[in-house]
Amino acid sequence: MSKVYPLTGIRVLDLTRILAGPLCTQYLGDLGAEIIKIENPKGGDDTRAWGPPFLGTESAYYLGINRNKKSICLDIKTKEGFKILKDLIKKSDVVIDNFKPGFWNKIGLPDNWFNKNVKNVVRTSISGYGVKGPQGGLPGYDFLMQAESGLMKITGEVNGEPMKLGVAIVDIVTGLNAVISVLSGLLLNKKVKNKNILTEVNLYNSGIFLLANVASNTLVSNKDAERYANGHPNIVPYNLFKSKNGELAISVGNDNQFKVFTKLLKKPEWATDKRFTKNADRVKNRTLIEKMINKELCKKNRSYWYNLFLKNNIPSAIVRGVKEALHHPQTKDNDMTLNLDKENTKSLETLNSPIQINNQRGLSKPKYPPTLGEDTKKVLKNILNFNDGEIKKLISLNVIK
Template sequence: MTGPLSGIRVADFSRVLAGPYATMILAELGADVVKVEHPEHGDDTRAWGPPYAGGEAAYYLAVNRGKRSVALDVKHPSGREIAQRLCADADVVIENFRPGVAERLGVGHESVRQANPGVVYCSIIGFPGGDRPGFDATIQAESGYMHITGEIPSKVGVAITDVLAGLNAAVAILGALHRRATRGEGERVEVSLIGSALSGLVNVAQSALVSGEEALAYGNAHPTVVPYQTFEAADGRFVVAAGNDRLFRALCAAIGREDLGADARFRTNAGRVRDRDALIAELAAVFLTRPVDEWIALLGAAGVPSGKIRGVLDAIRTADGATLQVRHPTAGPLELVRTGFTLESVPADRDIAPPPLLGQHTHELLTELGVTDDRIALLGRAGVIRQATHQAKRGPVEPA
């Protein structure tokens, strides 16, 4: 694959979401990501369905494109030796085992660094120190996300702490690769879900620190910007985000309530926050008089940010170029959501490998590592490795 990370190999021992999301980003940037999975069940998310496509769960398909899969039992001595060989040849190693597991498997940081001093080694954990496991739901509870979300404590509808951790891991790995390129030194990277979540609280966390007071839940409103929330229209709900005084005045003019913009109570954001209830009551009464689409058009013409509350599929179909298509070996044409960035040097229509079948590239990878065909066959009979045998579906891939 073309991209700024072309020539970089990533040995990926991670599974589920945070690690695979990070390595998918690296793959999008051109890295050769080798996904190491257990030969019997593979990544946990392969079975996290329905829905399924071609026998693979949508969860797995979401974050594993652009990678090669080697199905390898790292607990077996022969599998461990191959994993160590892979790590010795890698530029990046990433894992999210429970503390101590990587060391027991022979692929911990110290053993990998001794064989490969220039390696960038990344561990993703739930909580720093100790052996406490971390899953998104518990991290959202412990980090304050549930406390500030919804009218009652509510979980964000996607595993946001894993996504944040994956982004943090990708950024840290890129920085470490740059350091290695300029100074010739490897790096130890550690990313925690709880740290990523707390960092992601940004202004809410800082407001709590500055005020010394516990953050409050504002539902679909904003704690320090008004009006910045959902409103009921004649036929549904929509969002208005008047993020500064100029936009507030433009909002008032657009809805025919210039008097609100001139009201001394509402001239500044601080005043609007202080007298939030009075202002919102006035705006709510106006917004009930027209349907959502009319308000969106009217506010859009005035330059006031607003948005219809859409379902996920509606949002994907409405967005411009949000998806791409790949040809999956068992699912055939498969539509996937693009990452949120583009690079001018990397064509958007380039060929991207689909999420791999379990062990789809085992023989290929082992051959690259110098394992002979006879030994590969022996390892296969012993259950140490697995090579996928599915035949790829034929036919053209239509543009998304």
């Protein structure tokens, strides 16, 4: 008997590329959905070529966000390809795309076509800015959204230039928002019969949403947000500090913790100093108290401080490089990396799903990311009942690959 997962039996037609969409559908695949990734015959998903590094002919970027999928290479601009697209939509539970708004109308599949030809399908569209507003309908990119949302302005050194985050955080969160949209649509479909569900997420909204407490501070105070580098606008000490041999991240979240912290630094008098007694006082005098803390921490190695803080429940962390973090025992014990194998292909070590269900992350037998058009014939045969002759003809017409 096959193992049952949360989305077993759900078929997702994936017309996305780059990061937000593929990350979303990889999540859905990890939850058991069948993912059919439609790619254009002229190279497919752009990220296949986004290297180095490469593993074989595929970039590490592509391989990291496209496991548990089937790739079908289809030219939907041809008459035959367009018909195949429509037939696959009719056989799917979810259709997800990240084209500019108006794409479906442009190709001849407006809302009324969906309402007439399919029932209980969840449609999720990922766009740059959404439909409304002065920038509605424009394409969007993570880097630009970090700039426009204000994220870049609050990131970086206090007196430095605005700085983007080290990962495409807006794309990633948009992908997660798309997952929530799909799952919500599937649940709603059980309550509203014979009606299609249309969900929409966009990069701009995700960027604004990521402002979180910074946005709340600004809306309440009507004061523009400042840049605090590694610090926190509302908590002190909460920053990166230098020890004798490296950096240490320290987060003292309340006044009781601060009292303990000062004792560990052998400076208990700080806790009764009116400039530092309450968190609000420390926020006003952050430059002074942080300078004083740094002076004490520089006297010993970071491992000494880390272990001391750990024993006394003071939140702290040693700053690691990415390679160090990926090979750390905590990462390994949490099964946050996995190896994917495929015949005649080099083994792929990649990130695992962060979601654990019944002591398991993702599928028991996860599938290696597909090569371009790897599953075209299988999908046409098994889902649309095409025969070998029909497939051969489509290949000769450059409809499929």
